Amino acid sequence: MKKLSFKKPDWYLTSILLLAAFLYGWGIWDAGSANSYYTAAITSMTQSWHNFWYGAFDPAGFITVDKPPIALWFMAISAKIFGIQGWSIVLPSVLAGIGSVYLLYRLIKPRFGLWAGRTAALVMTITPTVVANSRTNNMDAILVFFLLLAVFTLTRAVKKRSLWLVFLAFATIGIAFNIKMLQAFMVLPAMLFYYWIASRKTFKKKTVGLLTAIVSLTLFTVAYPVAVDSVSSNNRPYIGSSQSNSLLELAFGYNGTERLLGQTSGTGGTFGGMGKNNQKTKQNQAPTGGQPGNQSKNATKQVTTNNQNTTNNNGAPTPKTKNSTKQSSGNGAQTPPSGSGKNNQTPPSGSKNGQPTPPSGSGKKKSMKQPGGRGKNGPTGGGNSAFAIGSAGPFRLFQSDLGSQIGWFLPFAFLGMGTGLWAFRKKGNKWYQLSEKQKDVILWSGWFVPVYGFFSVASFFHPYYTIMLAPAIAALTAISVAATAKVVKEGSDKEKIVAKVLLALTIIGTGALQAYYAWSTTPVVAILVLVLSIVSALLFFLKISFGKQAAIMTTVTSLAILSGFWALTPTLSHNSAAIPAASPSLLSQKGSSDMGGQVDSALLSYTKKNQGSAKYLFATTDSNSASGYIIKSKKAVMAIGGYNGTDPTMTLSQFKKLVKSGQLRYFVVGNTKSSTGNVAKILSWVQENGTKVSYSTKNNTSTNSKQQGPEFGGQSGNQTLYDLSSLAN
Incomplete structure (x- = not known):
């Protein structure tokens, strides 16, 4: 009888996966609402199949979120199984990471x-933005998983010469498109080219394979958007952040070309200065230096004293309060770390995915360090603002804003592209005759270069989007190690010297880059890392018995210290942020950094008590102002202008009919600065014809007590409730 044999586990890999599980999952029980915009949608999606299918933001299915719902499907299923809790909505991202x-x-x-x-797995695990993204209910961690799954399937298809697997690989890209739209297509050129050069088939069969790939990609890309767009607008939600109620328009407009050229719709205006050398800033632009949601001791406070009337931004008085309350200024934009003292500004109103919308007015300019710049003690730390993307150009990803999230091993990625093609060539082959390993180098280079190029020139994105580069950087780092080791072992004396010199320069350059990122927060460790990197580089040239082992150990230690520490900060702080980022500034807080989602408990109690037969608890201008109330009450709150109050969801006459029919009784007017078009007309009509309501604010406290940081797009403390019931039949 033949004995069963078991494959010996790779304990190094097991340890790395356990490390990843710890970094991504520890403390997610404090996730709160994470990104409340998506948590509100998950809350709604668990209430009906209709909401689940469309990714409806509100329980009534009035409007969707700004992305297709596939990633949210996983989160909604998790929430349905385990209940709507912070950890259950974040769990799919943890598993995807x-x-x-x-x-x-x-x-x-x-x-x-x-x-x-093992090297690739470790680098991926301790890349700070990977950790930060894998702890949130944003879509990026799930998107990266599907992209890697597509590439993995394609490599299996090439190895097994399977046309079916080719179909499946590109179908997976189509599915990824329906997670975050055109962002998924960044890896397409690499996959198509790799299939052509790596497939061991005749020209005719390769052509058939490519046609199969295109058919599969097209089918799985457009099937869902076409299915949604083909349904009458009366029978489905409005497509959030689109201007024509179309998912295809959302994909190729707002989530497509506008990401590259600059946002011009769905947000109340273009994001001026983004992607440019914006050393000057307008008043209200969020400062760098603090993690989203951090509150500074020096942050501006809004104070409502006992029995004192305050006015909202429309001049309407807010209800009297008996208890003195303080509210951090702004709606969730970043404030400098505690103790910074200066450069505290009122942040912009409204946000997208938790990020602030740019100011509509210029105002006076205040001096403050900008993304990519340096403070008195070094670089500003970067990655701590929704708009901290540095200055556009070929070295943008080396700057502190983005580099502190993704750039820790960038020099090794460049080394991997060059040495990989050089070291793995077959002797005697012509330059165009590629070895199997060279083809894989081209695959990962093909992932890296277009994405690197996009982030170098794009006008609108957020630092956490750079997780798209993490797999390619980790893969190329591992390739650089393997390629250098091969040359040192098998190359000529001249080749060995060249390989060692390139490796030494890369180690020192990487150590210097990491020291630059950390200088403003941990200068002593930064110096130590730089010194260790120099020592480890020199050890590769010493001809002593333990030189090689010592060099490897010193290199790994020196280059993993700071990246690992940065990656650990979201875990130690139990952070699950709407704008995920890793930074030592997180260590001064604990829990979720939600921007939006705050709830005025008195308003919620009053509207629930008096809702009557109305379909909606109340209507308001934007999704951020509504999300917390949806999460808390599980009731329908109408975000009439979509995310930032700019979506043309209905006309004034349609709104009047809604009120007249009794489906809507209350309207909450809060921040109206970004409202435009039909929404602005509706607001004016509400303020002219509605009846202001005074509701009790006794013992009014935020219901999101676990969440850290200022509100973002929420309305607590700066709102007016209007009763429209007198206008109904």
């Missing part, structure tokens, strides 16, 4: 060796 680490290992190990696979 761990899965991405494993897939990357499986992609690198077969071609470049065991230690290369």
Whole structure:
């Protein structure tokens, strides 16, 4: 009888996966609402199949979120099973992050060796933006998992010569498109080119394979958007953040070309200065230096004293309060870390995915350090603002704003592209005759270069989007190690010297870059890392028995200290942010950094008590102002202008009919600065014809007590409730 044999586990990989599970999952029980915009949608999606299918933001299915719902489907299923809790809505992202680490290992190990696979997995695990993204209910961690799954399937298709797997690989990209739209297509050129050069088939069969890939991609990309757009607008929600109620328009407009050229719709205006050398800033632009949601001791406070009337931004008085309350200024934009003292500004109103909308007016300019700049003690730390993307150009990703999130191993990625093609060539082959390993180098370079190029020139994105680069950087870092080791072992004396020199320069350059990122927060450690990187580089040239081992250990230690520490900060602070980022500034807080989602408990209590037979609890201008109330009450709150109050969801006459029919009784007017078009007309009509309501604010406290940081787009403390029931039949 034949004995069963079990494959010996890779304990290094097991340890890395456990590390990933800890970094991504520890403390998610304090996630709160995470990104309340999506949590409100998840709350609504668990209430009906109709809401689940469309990704409806509100329980009534009035409007959707600004993305297709596939990623939210996973979160809604988790919430349905475990209940709507912070950890349950974040859990799919945690699992996706761990899965991405494993897939990357499986992609690198077969071609470049065991230690290369482990290296790629480790680098991916401790990349700060990967940790931050994997702890939120944003879509990016799930998107990256599906992209890696597509590449993994394609490599299996090439190896097995399977047309079916080719179909499946590009179908997966189509599914990824319906997670975050055109962002998924960034890896398409690499996949198509790789299939052509790596497939061991005749020209005719390769052509059939490419046609199969295109058909599969097209089918799975457009099937859902076409299905949604083909339904009458009367029978489905309005497509949030679109201007024509079309999911295809959302994909190729707002979530497509406008990301590259600058946002011009759905947000109340273009994001001026983004992607440019914006060393000057308008009043109200969020400062860098603090994690989204952080509150500074020096932050501006809004104070409502006992029995004192305040006015909202429309001049309407707010209800009297008996208890003195303080509210951090702004609606969730970042404030400098505690103790910074200066440069505290009122942040913009409204946000997208939790990010602030740019100011509508210029105002006076205040001096403050900008993304990519340096403070008195070094670089500003970067990655701490929704708009901290540095200055556009080929070195943008090396700047502190983005680099502190993704750039820790960038020099090794460049080394991997060059040495990989050089070291893995077959002697005697012509330059165009590629080895199997060279083809894989081209695959990862093809992922890296277009994405790097996009982030170098794009006008509108957020620092956490750079997770798109993490798999390619980790893979190319591992390839650089494998390629250098091969040359040192098998190359000529001249080649060995060149390889060692390139490796030494890369180690020192990486150490210097990491020291630059950390200088303003941990200068002593930064100096230590730089010194260790120099020492480890020199050890590679020493001809002593323990020189190689010492060099490897010193290199790994020196280059993992700071990246690992940065990656650990969201975990230690139990942070799950709407704008995910890793930064030592997180260590001064604990829990979710939600921007939006705050609830005025008195308003909620009053409207619930007096809602009567109305379909909606109340209407308001934007999704951020509504999200917290949806999460808390599980009732329908109409965000009439979509995310920022700019979506043309209905005309004034349609709104009047809604009120007249008794479906809507209350309207909450809060921040109206970004409202335009039909929404502005509706607001004017409400203020002219509605009846202001005074409701009790006794013992009024935020219901999101676990969440840290100022409100973002919420209305607590700066709102007016209007009763429209007298206008109904």
